[in-house]
Amino acid sequence: MAGVSLKCGDCGALLKSVQEAQDHADLTSHSNFSESTEAVLNLVCTTCCKPCRSKTETDLHTKRTGHTEFVDKTAEVTKPISLEVPKVAAMDIDEPAAADVSTTSQPAGNASLEAAVNWVVEHENDPDIDEMPMVPVNSKVEAPKPSLTPEEMKQKAQELRYGALKCISKLHRLHFVIATCSMERIRIGKELLEAKRIEEENERKRLMALRKAEKEEERRAREKIRQKLEEDKVTTAERRRKLGLAPEDPATVKPSAPVVEEKKSMLPVRPATKQEQMRECLRSLKQSHKDDDAKVKRAFQTLLTYIGNVAKNPSEEKFRKIRLNNQTFQDRVGALQGGIRFLELCGFEKIEGDEFLFLARDKVDMAVLNSAGSELTSAINNPFFGVL
Structure with a gap:
């Protein structure tokens, strides 16, 4: 295929x-330079008809003018390239015919510059080489005529200068765009690295804060468990003392304790209140079924439902009467040790041959019911209830 352009091997320009x-x-x-079958692009702007020879020129034109529509007319203007060097006829001279020269001093080989140089070399030793050639009077030697007028030469020089300046301007703009893109790429890279560093730093701080919060929560939980254990120990010891029971571990009793107990033993022992009896009843229920926490919790919630219904609707008899042989009641409360005893402490009584538990309207004591609800809530929410 014939070449349609010349390609610069140094920079790749077409x-x-x-x-x-x-x-x-x-x-x-x-x-x-070498011939190339790759045609020079001719992308014409549809808005201002500005031709562009590359994608870079179209991008610069779009950035400068805002025009974005281009028509590819490369195929219309592409033609095989001619490798003939243009001849400059500025110094062409009409040489006189050889027949007009009537002397041997006139060089005969002046048909071209090369022939003239050869003639001078051949005749450099002639005695009359430095004399002026003799030309007949009638012979007419025309002065060399330039192919371009001074105005045309000046205009041509201005066009060449303008083209050179235009190419230099394009190169400068291209270098500026390349430098700007490089600086922008460097800036974006730095911003990405900084954003990544900040994200890693924030993640590290978050993990440290999370670990610190977990340690603090663990410390508070241990402290809370320790306080609960101490409170339960004190409560158990106090309850056993009030009930007149011996301490669980006599070896842990201080030497002065028997003296104190001996002094207090002379005073009448106060009987346990109904609330304390309820707490002891719930504790014994949990101790009896300590291997089944779900069953114990379900029993406590059932008892709380019974007590809550009566407290909210004391006039409703259906809430104050419970059938003992009801299978659901037996599974949840009746079959468990202490379940019926707790309801009796709340005021329920067996009637009709121990077939029902019934709380008379005039025996509804809201203070007792509130105390029972408090004890049940504590037993449900306190994980250490009944452990000691």
């Missing part, structure tokens, strides 16, 4: 003609 290649060589000092 040129339409030999003249453009010469101009390119003058501007850049590049000298490595």
Whole structure:
């Protein structure tokens, strides 16, 4: 396939003609050119008809003018390139015919510059080499005529200068765009690295704060468990003392304790209150079924439901009467040790041959019911209830 452009081997630029290649060589000092089958692009802006020869030129044109629509007319203007060097006829001279010269001193080999040089070399030893050639009077030697007028030469020089300045301006803009893109890429890279560093730092701080919160929560939980254990020990010891029972571990009793107990033993022992009896009843229920926490919790919640219904609707008889042989009641409360005893402490009594538990309307004591609800709530929410 015939070449349609000249390609610069140094920078890869595509040129339409030999003249453009010469101009390119003058501007850049590049000298490595070869024929190429790759056509020079001709992208014409549909808005202002500005031709662009590359994607870079279209991008610059779009950035400068805002025009974005281009028509590819490369195929219309592409033609095989001519490698003939344009002849400059500025110094052409009409040479006189050889027949008009009537002397041997006139050089006969002046048909071309090369012939003239050869003639001078051959006749450099002639005695009359330095004399002026003799030309007949009638012979007419025409002065050399320039092919271009001074105005045309001046205009041509201005056009060449303008083209050179235009190419330099394009190169400067291209270098500016490349430098701007490089700086933008460096800036974006730095911003990404900084964002990544900040994200890693925030993640590290978050993990440290989470670990610290977990340790603090664990410390508070241990402290809370320790306080609960201490409170339960004190409560148990106090309850056993009030009930007149011996301490669980006599070895842990201080030497002064028997003296104190001996002094207090002379006073009448106060009987346990109904609330304390309820608590002891719930504790014995949990101790009897300590291997089944779900069953114990379900029993406490059932008792709390019974007591809550009566407290909210004391006039409703259906809430104050419980059938003892009801299977659900037996599974949840009746079959468990202490379940019926707790209801009896709340005021329920067996009637009709121990078939029902019934709380008379006039025996509804809201203070007792509130105390029972408090004890049940504590037993449900306190994980250490009944452990000691």
